[in-house]
Amino acid sequence: MHMRMLVKEYMGKYLRQRMYSTKPLHVCVVGSGPAGFYTAEKMLKRYQEATVDIIERLPTPFGLVRSGVAPDHPETKVVINQFSRVGTNERCSYFGNVCLGKDISLSELQKLYHVVVLAYGAESDRKLGIPGEELAGIFSAREFVWWYNGHPDCTNLSVDLQSTDTAVIIGQGNVALDVARILLRPLKELATTDIAEHAVSALQKSCIRKVYLVGRRGPVQAACTAKELREILGIPGVNLHIKEADLVTSSLDEEEMKKNRSQKRVYELFSKAAGSLTCRQISNFKLDLHFVFFKQPEIFLPTIDQRKVAGVRFEKTVLKGDDATGRQYAMGTGEFEEIKCGLVFKSVGYKSLLVDGSPFDQSKGIVPNSKGRVLMPSKTDNASYINGLYVVGWLKRGPTGIIGTNLYCAEETVESISEDIRVSLLGGCHSSHPGRVGLLEALRTKGVQYISFSGWEKIDTKEKESGSVKGKPREKITSWQELLQVANA
Incomplete structure (x- = not known):
């Protein structure tokens, strides 16, 4: 009995590894706030052959943890340590200073990746x-x-x-x-x-x-x-x-x-x-x-x-x-x-903002979805999903909840992605979706200077050094120009 269970477990792992070693899963998360990082973390854990790329409009990651949590609540910001481990994962890449709709379009991302998850929150x-x-x-x-x-x-x-x-x-x-x-x-x-x-x-x-x-x-x-x-x-x-x-x-x-x-x-x-x-x-x-x-x-x-x-x-x-x-x-x-x-x-x-190419409910300020699956615009009740496109966080449910709420929100969306992979709704993982290689080529062609996670780490080091002189945990760099200069030093 024990041997049969071991053989069954081994064969299951072998089949999964074979599937993703020959057909790697390319995932793009747009937005590097809590919802984005929780989603990236769960996708990396669930699929050992998946690569996850995080696109962020700002040079700096972590969204509202950095720019929304009050400065006198440092305990709330400890979650950055967990997100940093995701950012330094060898199968994860961070692309800061890349704006969806300006530097890269949603339709381009959908051609480059098997899975695109919108997690850019609410910036209005x-x-x-x-x-x-x-x-x-x-x-x-x-x-x-x-x-x-x-x-x-x-x-x-x-x-x-x-x-x-x-x-x-x-x-x-x-x-x-x-x-x-x-x-x-x-x-x-x-x-x-x-x-x-x-x-x-x-x-x-x-x-x-x-x-x-x-x-x-x-x-x-x-x-x-x-x-x-x-x-x-x-x-x-x-x-x-x-x-x-x-x-x-x-x-x-x-x-x-x-x-x-x-x-x-x-x-x-x-x-x-x-x-x-x-x-x-x-x-x-x-x-x-x-x-x-x-x-x-x-x-x-x-x-x-x-x-x-x-x-x-x-x-x-x-x-x-x-x-x-x-x-x-x-x-x-x-x-x-x-x-x-x-x-x-x-x-x-x-309030969240509309991005060209994505359905958007102006009255609710969210992307219409069912458990994270983005719904096609439809005048009928028989709404269908847009294959490979998902949403998480405030863009999914509205600007409610605390940081931890995004963990459960991400779990639901990742579960929907997993279900679609199991029943092959994503059209299979094949070479026509180049993933990171394709994104790098697109950014190079357009002359977009992105900030990698190592670039963010330079900003992080500089801010902490400047803060220590004043008895602060960090002295934030607040201008676009200086952030880019430090990251690219």
């Missing part, structure tokens, strides 16, 4: 669609996060922290709390993180003393996690403001909290904070944090010259239950109030 923002949204002094939370994290696209963002003492943040999710924390946290604590140097200089001169976090619904529906909320409630030297009336719950609120423990923990933190002494104004505290509930923005108010934002007019809301979904939605009441401010951050959601 949802709009509120209200008057005055284009006034100076109004930014998306993404822009501000990229700015203080040293993203090369936002290095020159003109964030004026000196002309006003009040900032309004529209939204109450984790990103909104990150923005508020950076504005209010003692600078001496931030100065020892990997925050960009230009952000440190601006925060040193900051006149921001009041921050309003405004949400359309109530504390039960706040989109932040308990961990993030606990952290911002504990910032020293900050007067906390929460109205007791906003903490009154309805039967529908109670039902929501019964079904969702996370919502209950968040509500309990708000209640505890509101009932503690920290809600009393302490004279020697110079900073104020206001949590404002049941308000939705109606218009941005301009300065006299109509150029900059001077405030936000909010409409008061009430919650109305939806029998179909079981959720409560905010409804306007026709009552208004204004908050004067000179700085606004919109934290209402990231």
